[in-house]
Amino acid sequence: MQLSAARAARAGHHPHHGARTGIPCQDHDAELWFAERPADVELAKSLCGFCPLRDACLAGAVERSEPWGVWGGQLLVNGSVVASKRGRGRPRKNAAA
Numbered sequence: 001m002q003l004s005a006a007r008a009a010r011a012g013h014h015p016h017h018g019a020r021t022g023i024p025c026q027d028h029d030a031e032l033w034f035a036e037r038p039a040d041v042e043l044a045k046s047l048c049g050f051c052p053l054r055d056a057c058l059a060g061a062v063e064r065s066e067p068w069g070v071w072g073g074q075l076l077v078n079g080s081v082v083a084s085k086r087g088r089g090r091p092r093k094n095a096a097a
Contacts, residue, residue: 024051033070038084041075048073 020027024047032044048054048070058072058081065079074081 022051023053024048034068041070042084044070045073045075 024044025033028047032040032047035041035044048057051057051073054072056072058074061069061071061076062079062081066076067079068077070076075084076082
């Protein structure tokens with residue numbers, strides 16, 4: 001049975017079984033930082049919280065206009081930082097304002 005990226009990250013599973021680096025995106029499955037599910041994106045953002053490279057990672061991603069993914073604890077969509085990832089599908093017609 002294969003673990004999902006989020007479950008693997010929560011369990012501390014590393015696909016390469018190597019030594020931990022202290023850099024979350026190297027210590028966990030890289031797919032987590034490009035996840036589709038909003039909950040997985042929030043998990044990736046939280047894992048970046050104590051990363052020593054967080055500021056440089058975000059600055060580099062913004063400079064390169066990364067099209068998407070979690071960089072430096074922030075979500076980028078179309079090269080811009082956004083607060084959260086919207087779920088798949090159409091927005092609700094009666095969405096709260």
